[in-house]
Amino acid sequence: MKVNVALGSNAYDVTIGPGARHELGAILEQACAGYQSCVIVTSKELRGQAWFDIDHRNDATVLEVPEGEGAKSFESLAVLCEQLAALKVSRRDVIVSVGGGALSDVCGFAAAVYLRGIKVIHIPTTLVGQVDAAIGGKTAINLGAGKNLVGAFHQPVAVLCDSETLETLPERERRSGFGEVAKCWLLEDRRSSALASASLDELILLSVTLKARIVAADEFESGERALLNYGHTLAHALEVLALSRDPDMLRHGEAVGVGLAFAARLAFALGRIDESEVANHDEVLSYFELPTTVPQEFSTRSIVDAMGHDKKAHHDLTFVLAGENGFEVVRGVEQGLVAQVLDEFRAER
């Protein structure tokens, strides 16, 4: 299955399905004609997986970088760029990221800034990567002050979403990936009752198709693309707080699950949706076995403060919320109300 991200001269295909990684050789020949060398960037752990048999003329150099949110740093970026320079990687060459969302973020950012930009192909190996992070050209590293605060838009030349790479995912990683899938399901206004008949490949296809459509309409997030941040105002705040304690405390998808449950309650408190829609959110999240509990360690005050620092907040509390006109970006939500709804939400669980 292929989904085209229709970005004019920067258009590219997302190939979805078991074995999609084996398209790499053909894509290098077609989309990167005349390339001299290909550098695969992955993690030590992924390199050892049985599926790491990627077709690339057998002459690619493989670089290992750390996985995980903690690796989205200036330090990792500098090490990677120095390695590319030591290999004399030129603008004619291609980087191929093979890994999760954090790896494609830092690798995509290196591709965006090294030599002012070289081609990158993503082979995302987590569900978050396949349905979200690797598509749409957002690349970033984190600052102490917030997630993804330094980055660039840099579209890949192709994305290969191979479901075989998901088979070896640790259980927690696999389950948390459904946070972004749940987001797409809700943004597409699907009911929880229809989930039982959807296969994993159909869920990936639905999510990729939604993302491709939105990115094609609003590449640089001046409008509609912000809707993809549904559930992310709280999620990013929780992730920032978790990062300063223990980078392993909260996966992105887990944080998104909590953020979606909270966004439904906030929309309800603002009179935008009724109880049945809150229940639909809860049923979708429960179907995917996503946790919806805010970690006890964080005070409501610290979470609300962290929400105000999110780069999408523009110094105000901004949420994507459901409503009778569909999903909308709602700015200027009062901090007091957010804190109250958050306290009530925490007390429920």
Ligand code: GLY
């Ligand atoms: N992850 C949201 C976006 O790519 O816009």
